[in-house]
Amino acid sequence: MRIVIATQNPNKVREFAEILGSCAELVPLPPSMPKAPETGETFMENARQKALFYASRVGDPVLADDSGLVVPALGGAPGVRSARYAGAGADDQLNNQKLVQALRDKGLRQAEAWFACAIVVAHRDRVLVEVESKVDGLVHDEPRGEQGFGYDPLFSPQGESRRFAEMSAREKHLFSHRALAVRELQTRWPALTAK
Numbered sequence: 001m002r003i004v005i006a007t008q009n010p011n012k013v014r015e016f017a018e019i020l021g022s023c024a025e026l027v028p029l030p031p032s033m034p035k036a037p038e039t040g041e042t043f044m045e046n047a048r049q050k051a052l053f054y055a056s057r058v059g060d061p062v063l064a065d066d067s068g069l070v071v072p073a074l075g076g077a078p079g080v081r082s083a084r085y086a087g088a089g090a091d092d093q094l095n096n097q098k099l100v101q102a103l104r105d106k107g108l109r110q111a112e113a114w115f116a117c118a119i120v121v122a123h124r125d126r127v128l129v130e131v132e133s134k135v136d137g138l139v140h141d142e143p144r145g146e147q148g149f150g151y152d153p154l155f156s157p158q159g160e161s162r163r164f165a166e167m168s169a170r171e172k173h174l175f176s177h178r179a180l181a182v183r184e185l186q187t188r189w190p191a192l193t194a195k
């Protein structure tokens with residue numbers, strides 16, 4: 001089926017393509033599309049906002065992802081502000097630097113953390129399905145690895161000493177919040193499963 005991947009983050013587009021493979025024909029957002037509002041206090045609220053915003057502007061069903069890293073020892077930061085933790089327009093490197101500093105300021109070399117991913121599929125003015133998944137692990141005060149994006153150099157999933165950024169895409173998707181959420185989505189919404 002044709003589905004619009006309603007994100008302006010090219011790394012998310014790449015990961016959805018890797019995870020979904022031939023299960024769907026993925027269509028990117030038109031380049032001229034304005035950025036959707038993200039004023040919610042939860043990943044799910046934001047995913048819903050984005051899905052409905054873009055679904056009202058394109059014809060096909062859209063899939064929106066709101067995701068981020070939650071560190072309870074830092075009061076839940078970066079949380080729903082993951083993309084803009086070091087300020088509006090901050091890049092991954094600045095966000096990572098701020099997170100490392102926040103851990104060190106607390107005297108922590110590492111802390112328990114999880115990545116969360118909420119996915120909402122909407123068509124026109126209607127939400128069709130919504131799911132949320134997470135992966136538990138540790139966040140560390142020094143980056144490692146070159147793969148992936150975002151906070152991947154700082155995060156190791158439970159039971160693994162390697163960071164996401166030290167894994168191939170295929171290995172990351174064995175653990176990742178996004179891959180888990182897609183698997184759940186396919187269970188709840190079989191239209192997204194290869195025939």
Ligand code: ITT
Binds near residue numbers: 009068083
């Ligand atoms: P859209 O809203 O257009 O989808 P965005 O990047 O602003 O793009 P979010 O608001 O959901 O998306 O912010 C997600 C941020 O969380 C992202 O920029 C990364 O910093 C981080 N993040 C999410 N998933 C991640 C992953 O798999 N690995 C590393 N960091 C991730």
